[in-house]
Amino acid sequence: AGVEHWRLPLKTSAEFSLPVAFASLARAEPFFPATAGEVLLVLPIGPGPRAKIALQTMRRRLAENALDEDAATLIARYYVNEGRTRDDPRYFGMAEATLKPWWSDTVVKPPILRIIAEIKSWSHDFAGAIAAYSKIIGEDPRDRDALISRGILYQVTGNFQAALAACAALSALGEDHGATLCTASLDLARGRNAVVVEALNKLADPASTLDAGDKAWALEMCASAHAALGNAAEAESRFLHALAYAPHDRFKVTAYADFLLSQKRYKDVLDLATGAGAGNLGMEVRAAIALA
Numbered sequence: 208a209g210v211e212h213w214r215l216p217l218k219t220s221a222e223f224s225l226p227v228a229f230a231s232l233a234r235a236e237p238f239f240p241a242t243a244g245e246v247l248l249v250l251p252i253g254p255g256p257r258a259k260i261a262l263q264t265m266r267r268r269l270a271e272n273a274l275d276e277d278a279a280t281l282i283a284r285y286y287v288n289e290g291r292t293r294d295d296p297r298y299f300g301m302a303e304a305t306l307k308p309w310w311s312d313t314v315v316k317p318p319i320l321r322i323i324a325e326i327k328s329w330s331h332d333f334a335g336a337i338a339a340y341s342k343i344i345g346e347d348p349r350d351r352d353a354l355i356s357r358g359i360l361y362q363v364t365g366n367f368q369a370a371l372a373a374c375a376a377l378s379a380l381g382e383d384h385g386a387t388l389c390t391a392s393l394d395l396a397r398g399r400n401a402v403v404v405e406a407l408n409k410l411a412d413p414a415s416t417l418d419a420g421d422k423a424w425a426l427e428m429c430a431s432a433h434a435a436l437g438n439a440a441e442a443e444s445r446f447l448h449a450l451a452y453a454p455h456d457r458f459k460v461t462a463y464a465d466f467l468l469s470q471k472r473y474k475d476v477l478d479l480a481t482g483a484g485a486g487n488l489g490m491e492v493r494a495a496i497a498l499a
Contacts, residue, residue: 276318279306351377354382388421403429411448473497476496
């Protein structure tokens with residue numbers, strides 16, 4: 208699904224861990240490379256063999272016709288997904304460049320408009336992202352992903368009344384699970400952690416009928432709420448279950464790393480950085496904090 212299940216869960220997990228992290232940084236000595244040739248960070252780039260062939264085909268189509276919407280959509284979607292996985296903003300720049308012919312158009316088809324909304328959200332153009340999602344919802348009022356994404360953006364920008372209305376709209380459409388997740392995200396942002404745990408316990412259960420993406424989101428929010436309540440063991444269990452459903456989701460990986468930092472489990476942070484967090488720039492920062 209195109210929903211970005213990260214903003215408020217990440218913010219909430221950061222609230223209890225980043226003060227510890229930055230305190231560690233404040234005590235750290237500056238690092239200077241021993242030689243001019245010392246590698247400080249390896250930036251991964253380039254698709255795997257199968258994706259490379261598909262991308263080459265789409266790029267040829269786009270070279271022949273710069274307005275080939277299907278080719279542009281597939282290429283831009285690849286870049287956005289890679290950018291999220293690797294926590295690498297360069298991919299979002301490449302996605303934006305791919306969609307340049309449609310970027311300022313007033314009438315854009317939903318698949319392209321959805322990617323534009325995601326790129327704008329990533330670059331913190333929240334008003335632009337909300338406007339894009341609103342256009343998608345205007346064409347299809349039952350678009351669950353757009354409704355949830357816009358609701359979360361309202362949360363990020365502090366418009367809680369609009370966010371509550373977005374959650375209510377999901378409920379009115381019969382999207383009970385979506386409405387519960389949406390409301391739980393709002394409650395988490397407002398520090399209502401016990402309410403979040405109670406609301407999400409059933410959805411986060413392995414036997415629930417949620418799809419993998421929603422279940423991982425529910426587990427991550429539940430983990431963050433438990434962590435804020437001081438229930439470290441429960442938080443640990445739910446973070447690990449969330450990662451089982453989304454092992455390379457960079458937001459879930461970094462949220463778990465923030466939890467580990469708050470517990471002063473620095474070796475586990477370093478292990479995570481070379482495991483599930485490999486190639487994740489956000490994990491490079493957390494690894495540096497763990498080493499401080």
